[in-house]
Amino acid sequence: MNAPALRLTDLSKTFPLGRKMFRPTGQGVRAVHPVTLDVPQGETLGIVGESGCGKSTLARMLVGLLEPTTGAIEIEGEALDNADPAVFGKRIQYVFQDPISSLNPRKTIRQIMDAPLKRLHGMNRAERTKRISEIFDTVSLREEFLDRYPHEFSGGQAQRIGIARALAAQARILILDEPVSALDVSVQAQVLNLLADLKAQLGLTYLFISHDLAVVEAVSDRIAVLYFGSVVELGRAEDVFRAPRHPYTRLLANSAPVVGRALTAPEGRETELPDPLDPPQGCAFRARCPFATEICGTAPPPLDDKGSGHLAACYHPLDAAQI
Amino acid sequence: MSFLSLLARNRLALAGLIVIGLVVLLALLTPWLPLKPPNVTDTSNRFQPIFSDGALLGTDHLGRDLLSRLMWGTRLSLAVGFAAALVAATLGAAIGIVAGYYGGRTDNIIMRGVDMLMAFPYILLALAIVAALGPGLLNALIAVAAVNIPFFARNIRGITVGIAHKEFVDAARLSGMSNTRIILSEILPNVIPVIVIAMSTTVGWMILETAGLSFLGLGSQPPVADLGSMLGEARSALITNPHTSVVPGVMILIIVMAINLLGDGVRDALDPRLKSGALNRPLPATMVARDHQPAPAQAEGILTLSDLQTQFHVKNKVYRAVGGVSLSVKPGECLGIIGESGSGKSVTALSVMGLVASPPGVIAGGSVRYQDQELIGAPYGTLRSLRGREVAYIFQDPLATLHPLYRVGDQLIEAIKCHRPIGRADGRRKAIELLEAVRIPNASARVDDYPHEMSGGMRQRIGIAMALANDPEVIIADEPTTALDVTVQAQVLSLLDDLRRERGLAIVFITHDFGVVAQLCDRVAVMYAGRIVEEGATRAILDAPRHPYTARLMACVPELGGGKRRLEAIPGLPPVVSDLPEGCAFAERCTRVRGDCRKGEIPLENGVRCLHPVTYQEAPA
């Protein structure tokens, strides 16, 4: 079997706090707890979580924009060296959430597209022109856009340009960080379908990050649910929300407004996220969990197989029958 | 109106440009002009008045020709001022960009140094430098430039930090660009306008500063004189021969004023916010410019909108954000307005109480009736007394919509105080009651919190409590849960639902989410390009949408539980509301379009604005 496209081993990030007079040194805010994860070649792994769950921090570590505190990233069997942007840029690329602010307002689209081709692949002008027109053809953008500036484009078009730029690097892995959450639903569907086509055409591997459960479910092969910096559930896309094993995933699934379901407040207890400065012992979801018992307060539950490759980090996983 | 004023501003800038251009030209030509030598003394002709023979502006205490000295002095002052500005801007910007881009320790060390320099009242530093280097014009230039470097550095650093955290810089890094290249090609082009603005607004200041040092005798040394030292030398004869002071003084004033006018113009021209009118002060109530007072519509509900038209007038374009919307909501009813961004749903909601920012917003037609009261064109006093008391609002982003510097309790009490007097203790009690009503735990403690001390969900509850403060009849909720996480959204929605049932509130609920509409609203209106395209009972529309747009839009939304699949998309984009096509606005993207769709006004009939509506049987699944 091939090496996985992406392998994370104990990857974590702790942000140091500013020096304070009366704080012991070495303490910080843990944004991502150690994550170990394999993404096979050609898979779309969805990552879902609410704000503050660490999903963007994770994404930025993967593309070398943020130094991990511990752990290692392997791409296609080789360790990722993020010292040289010209090296990792060829192997993994990133599509940003805000399509407009990810394009320099003072550069033409051609200049933006040129950068990866020139810096990463050292192409000359003729090669670049040829390659750009190929890429634009793949993402169905007209070549006359090349001499315009970003502000002349709508969100959906700008996001296509962002995707085109990522493709220009010829990386085989794309990190898609909320690529459609700034877009309206009718445009969102256009972009999602484009991404699906590109993947089939070019054999890409996606890491699709979003807060929108339905979107993640619609595009992913597997889904990882993040809560308070940890993966709490990981399983096949069709199972995770239909038959969640972790109580938090069930809460998420029940909270999503769905046509045809009556309005209920899905929880009545503590609703706040834990304080990152004062993280709880044991399971971070304990305070909001209806099934919490003493053991949940002892140590964070390990992420393990709860049957047929469906992983959950919970001492009291829900039965498939309970749903 | 703002357009005319902007023009007037530019005219001032033009005047500044002409004046300073003339002065600079004369200064450049000075060596070739038929002037007397500026430094030749002629004590027999001292203190000649203005317009005397052979000395147009008179002579000074040594009998030197004032006009000649003025021209040569102007030349010197301008050169020194511009040079100082250029040096300070270049060095300051370089320091600021490096500090702002690299951040961390580099930034820390550099900015500590800058702070240190800024800890001096600037003239002390200038005086110290001149004291060390000795008086002289070049030393004054060095002093003035050096003193201004920290100001530039700090300013540019702030801008750079903002740009360095933009996503396009990350993207450039991922495109394999080195730090130097990113600074030069990504950061610098975005910082240059700020540098130019900072320079154009400080050149005048630098000229004043160098003139000041010369005035004190620390700048240019006799016999050579810039404008400052001319003034300094004339000071002793101020009372006897004021013209020797007035001539150089007025010249400085003219130069600096022209430069400042020009600088303001440059700033205005380069600041995109000014162009878009985003720096306009919104009026207390939206402007109303109706051609005619519409006949009072049949008051069907407690709040009735008929043919409401709201426009944005930006430059010479008219954006018809709301192009004739009629709606009505009954007591105890929840009406949903759903649409994509730019469909006009929020503007419709804000128009009701005149809260559309104006300029550029203008209510151009139609009427809004609350009970029997016409709101469009109502006097400000009437509108104000109804705001919050009868019709209250809940807005989208609860952090931005609460005042950051007042305690939430005080903001609640204020909401009450706007409409009836209430004592301190009573107010506090009532505020706690309101917090309890929106199920905020530990209300008596949280009443003293500031908004930033609360989570997003709690802040939105405050927003709701504030809307409830005066027991209004109607609540207009403008995407109140869009900024919230799903688990929190579910709580806020169920709270709103409970409240409206307990209190018999009429709610107008703006959203882009069909799921939310389905769960909360009795009726729904779908908006597209500023108009309602379909309206009716929520159930009926969700089960069998008749307008092709509604049907297609619903099909775009993935539903949870559907597994991995391809999504339906609507090709193309909504039309720009400044340039709406004739006929149906959706025709361009519609698969059912026929010739008659692109002609004339298409009415809203039987709850749908479509000539060829989807019939029940063929509605897409």
Added chain:
Amino acid sequence: MLRFILNPYILKRLVSAVPVLLGISVIVFAIMALIPGDPATAILGSYATPENVAALNEDLGLDKPLVQQYFIWLGNMLQGDFGRSFALNRPVLDEVLERFNATLILAGTSFVLCSILGIIAGVVSAANQYGWADKAITFVVLLGISIPSFFLGMMMILTFAVNLRWFPASGMWPIYGSRDIWALIDHLAMPALALSVVATGVIARLSRSAMLEVLRQDFIRTARAKGVHERGVVWRHALRAAMVSIIPVLGVQAGFVLSGAVYIEVVFQWPGLGRMLVDAILRRDILLVQGGVVFVAACYVFFNIVVDVAQSYLDPRIKT
């Protein structure tokens, strides 16, 4: 009082002033070390006698390495010994303190004046954007920031002292007559006004744009939606929020007022520090310059701490 000082934020700001003060002393020392030639002669200037030079050399250890000289100088200053002005033949600190009083009265009055006038003008201007009040204020402000304060001072003397005889032309006290508060106000009026003009203009401009920035914020719309009266919207909601960006400007402007005081003191013969410094520079009385600069800079550092503390009370988001 003790609790006030022990407030962690204030304590932190006070502690952070120490390196700034040290930095200031280093900068001043470094600048003075730039003076070419024999330092003792340069410091003593033309007033030097051989004995003076010898005494100074021993006093300051000018033959020692620079670093050592700095610490000797710093140590002396910390003990209140700023050296001796040879031109005036008295201790630097005595002279500085005496002059500082006069400057404080002048600059303090101007600062209060420009803060109040500037903020009011800015708010009124923003609230009536593009109205006649805005245009009038904008024009006056433009005039104010374009006119050199020393020229304005001279014109005021010519008009109000010489021609109209409303105010005395110069000085701080009448030569004959009682030194009461009215005499002071009489002498203070013109210089204080002349000094505050530029800063008023700058503060008015910044207040105007800060207000315009705030008036478009969402929470202003919330206030209006609640039914707050427009007066309350402008003065209670908008100004309060705008003050967060105005206060730091006031801190910077205090430095500008202090700087402008140098010119005004020269023009109006006000017996303050600024005039002393200019005279000292022209006489090359280096120790007096050094002492005066360090003293004023230190005062300004503490003033800025006060500004920061005021800011922390105004903005609860600033955490310790």
